[in-house]
Amino acid sequence: MEVVRITPRGYCHGVVEAIRIAKRVGVERGGSEPVTMLGHLVHNEHVTRELQEAGVALVDETDRMKGLERVGDGTVIFTAHGISPQVVTAAKERGLNVVDATCSDVTRTHDLVRELVASGHHVVYIGKRGHPEPAGVMGIAPEQVTLIETIDEAKAFEAPESAPLAVTCQTTLSMWDTKLIIDTLVERFPSIEVHNEICLATQERQEAAVLAAEHVDCVVVVGSRRSSNSLRLVQVVQEKRQKPAHLVDTAADLDPAWFRGVRRVGVTAGASTPTQITREVIAALEAMSAEAEPDPVTSR
Numbered sequence: 001m002e003v004v005r006i007t008p009r010g011y012c013h014g015v016v017e018a019i020r021i022a023k024r025v026g027v028e029r030g031g032s033e034p035v036t037m038l039g040h041l042v043h044n045e046h047v048t049r050e051l052q053e054a055g056v057a058l059v060d061e062t063d064r065m066k067g068l069e070r071v072g073d074g075t076v077i078f079t080a081h082g083i084s085p086q087v088v089t090a091a092k093e094r095g096l097n098v099v100d101a102t103c104s105d106v107t108r109t110h111d112l113v114r115e116l117v118a119s120g121h122h123v124v125y126i127g128k129r130g131h132p133e134p135a136g137v138m139g140i141a142p143e144q145v146t147l148i149e150t151i152d153e154a155k156a157f158e159a160p161e162s163a164p165l166a167v168t169c170q171t172t173l174s175m176w177d178t179k180l181i182i183d184t185l186v187e188r189f190p191s192i193e194v195h196n197e198i199c200l201a202t203q204e205r206q207e208a209a210v211l212a213a214e215h216v217d218c219v220v221v222v223g224s225r226r227s228s229n230s231l232r233l234v235q236v237v238q239e240k241r242q243k244p245a246h247l248v249d250t251a252a253d254l255d256p257a258w259f260r261g262v263r264r265v266g267v268t269a270g271a272s273t274p275t276q277i278t279r280e281v282i283a284a285l286e287a288m289s290a291e292a293e294p295d296p297v298t299s300r
């Protein structure tokens with residue numbers, strides 16, 4: 001079995017920067033005051049553990065405002081997914097030191113939504129309910145932003161009569177799903193302003209995975225179940241190429257049964273997956289492949 005490394009894969013600039021910020025804050029302030037990340041800094045448990053070992057505590061609540069109530073004092077770090085302005089205000093009012101590790105691509109979407117709302121638009125935001133990124137964006141103007149997740153919701157969306165419309169989206173969605181939802185809205189509301197905000201890192205990883213999937217029998221995606229962009233890599237391989245795709249958190253999750261009769265396996269990784277974990281998965285696949293090869297001497 002040949003193991004094909006799909007590139008680009010793994011860490012994106014937003015994840016690298018968020019980890020750099022959180023580690024620096026943990027080292028600089030950890031000795032003198034509590035340092036807490038409000039939710040997983042990026043959606044990968046290995047990264048969370050590493051940060052905890054570096055002195056950064058975790059408060060994990062889907063509702064960030066509720067989570068904030070559990071932060072006693074010291075420094076609070078907002079995660080790469082962005083945060084609602086109400087939570088920022090509440091943290092400052094509580095006298096907490098605020099560190100923002102929001103990815104610059106997410107900040108750009110926040111700025112865009114702010115501008116659109118200020119110019120009188122009603123914004124349709126395509127995103128996954130329960131994920132922190134949409135929660136942060138919705139907090140900008142809950143009355144002027146409508147969250148939708150599916151084509152059916154795009155078909156059912158009732159536009160306010162008075163306001164011009166705009167549509168934008170979460171940065172880590174499937175490129176293809178999002179296009180279909182946007183097309184549905186454009187068909188219904190031809191004058192809607194379209195701002196596709198899927199980040200470049202997500203686009204490049206999805207395009208590479210779909211391209212590679214044409215030439216392999218199955219794909220392994222290394223990433224966490226919490227990670228939106230990792231889950232989307234599995235989804236796009238399955239939907240665009242009808243090839244099996246398996247999400248693994250570590251090499252221990254690899255099931256040999258997946259690779260029976262497989263001649264080529266592609267490996268990619270979500271934007272929040274540490275490189276070392278992906279290396280271990282590749283090594284385990286290569287070991288599996290070597291074991292499966294007939295011994296050239298004894299098999300004669």
Ligand code: SF4
Nearest residue numbers: 012014103171199271
């Ligand atoms: S996946 Fe995209 S939006 Fe998310 S942290 Fe990486 S670059 Fe930023």
